[in-house]
Amino acid sequence: MSFPLTLLSEFTEHPIVQAPMAGGVSCPELAGKVSESGGLGFLAAGYKTPEAMYEDVKQLRGLTQRPFGVNLFMPQPDHSDSGSLERYRAQLAGEAMWYETELGDTDHATDDAYEAKLAILFDDPVPVVSFTFGCPTRGVLERFHKRGTFTVVTVTSVEEAQVAEWSGADAVCVQGAEAGGHRGTHRDDPQEDGTGSALGLLSLVTHVKEAVRLPVIAAGGVMRGKQIAAVLAAGASAAQLGTAFLVCPESGADPVHKQAMTNSLFNRTEMTRAFTGRPARALVNRFLREHGRYAPAAYPQVHHLTAGVRKAAAKAKDPQGMALWAGQGHRLARDLPAAQLMDVLVTELAVAREALLKRGSPGGAA
Template identity: 40%
Template sequence: MNWPNTILTERLSIRYPIIQAPMAGGPGTPQLVAAVSNAGGLGCLASSYLHPDALRQAIAEVRALTDQPFAVNLPVGHPAKIDSKRITRACELLAPYRAELGLPPASPPLPELPGFDEQLDVILETQVPALSFIFGIPDTQYLNLLREAGITLLGTATHLLEAIVLEESGVDFIIAQGAEAGGHRGTFIGHPEQGLVGTLTLAPLLAKHVSAPIIAAGGIMDGRGIAAARVLGAAGVQMGTAFLACRESGAHPAYKALLSQGSEIATTLSRVFTGRHGRVLRNRLVNELCAHEADLPGFPFQLFLTQDLQQAAAERGLTDFMALWAGQGCHLCEDRPATELLAAWVKQASALLRGENSPEPIHTLPPVNHQEKPIDSDLINPSCFI
């Protein structure tokens, strides 16, 4: 089996078929993006909440730190329709938490996110080597402009139908986002539950039924996962949670501290923070509003209603009210420089793919606390996972 050279490394002129997943809201700093690219992978800059000038500046910061290829990720999906009733209800539900942090009640009017057109103009202007996207597919006119500019295109699929549609659009690679992945779910066709397919099932399924090369994502935390993805037919992997606790990550210190607690942390799917389903660490806000998720507005309105709450919590180090995006492999995070992590993963994957004994896992987990209280049955309401 050819390793580490794959169609992904050849197309993007990188040494290793490892993509750092885009992580908006703090963790995905230009320093992290550049460090991964300098180490031979493909760093990826999240642009979800960046207006054109901020996006342009972030790209410039990456370029000042590396001369290697990197990618930018753009969200494609259309915003939800304004639902005044849901917005009002969300304001009521959030009021006690806002009061607890000394914030005034949330109220419309709400701000606007940057438009896709504006962000795309920056991508074309700055000639980034690769563009990944999530929540849908750009219009044909945009795809044509990107192809003419020589920009490699990576789309995100959470089930087979999405992958087929992406292939028909002519993308160069398809990121198979398994249910284990942290952050927003990329599902854009059907109900979100339809996209909750594990990576070990999704990657080979897509590799079998579409001809575009597959990038496996979700639950991949070290060389063992990288090797497994290659065996399953993936041309590469995308890893996000694995970088959360690394030195270059911009994740809040309290956020990183939680990642070291091993068995005492758990993830779930929630739309409490943005109005879109995403995998997060359980905290007080997620647990207490879980039963009310059906009452909340969609993206970006719920995001606007919680942004200052999250910011106030971050300033105080209160993880109970922060959006702690993380995948199911979060127990395996390591506090090391990104370069060291990448080197260890490559060494481990290479040994496994050569049929040798794997180097010892690099992870050290805290002991399991057998005195933990059982999970409250109210917190495993099926509505939390839809």
């Protein structure tokens, strides 16, 4: 099966992409509803086995005939320090005792079965494949092109966008500082923690558009149609929304996580390494406050270390021990079915675009 190489806009009726959120959130049911509603639904292959990824693709194909995407995590270098990991293990001993579970083994591969997942997607192509935590080689991207797969590389800087363009990507997903979940940086540099060096979405989109000729998908804090209109006006071809879709009933997120998005108890987000060892934006809860400052730069080792605690906290319906990934716009989340949310976003986008046209017309307001 092959797909013609084309413009990003030809994959969707509306310029709305549902973000690939790992950990079971971006499941076939959610992606299928978004694609059927004229957006671009995405599956997240991160943390899944190749076989589980393939089953998700097969299930999604049974739910929609429209285009969809699959996101892969790039292999990560192992720069973890055993001493730092053991100190963090000791730091978390009380958590394991409290939730009556065990801390996980950190001796795991750091490639997320990348090569095996590539082999499946080369053998049985899907319309779109995106990449997070790095950029594939030119050879990998060329193989996807030959199979008619449109490729997208997540970037957080102009330099990363330029690497993606040089390597042959078809588009870049520009991730602003507002985005929930992991920062998709190509290089994890602990020296940048807390420096505020990450650019906001509109500034970053503008910088990237002036540096590369690739289509841009804008991601980070987008929750309303008027925000989609804003990033399109800044030069993006589409907006990618994660937190907005996380609360939908079709999402695979834990109900406790969904409820926390608009719970007044969680009134802000913060970048933290507490849960996975890589910077990620989450709602500030007890676990983040108590352990964030001690978490080493060790991904995915810390992810595996804390997995049991996070699962036990979810089972106990305790949001204070969970990784509550969320973008800065989380309080704007709307508990709507995905198809209905798509309709609302499309209507809001049309209204915002009409308002922009009126302002720009000779008879419009100054």
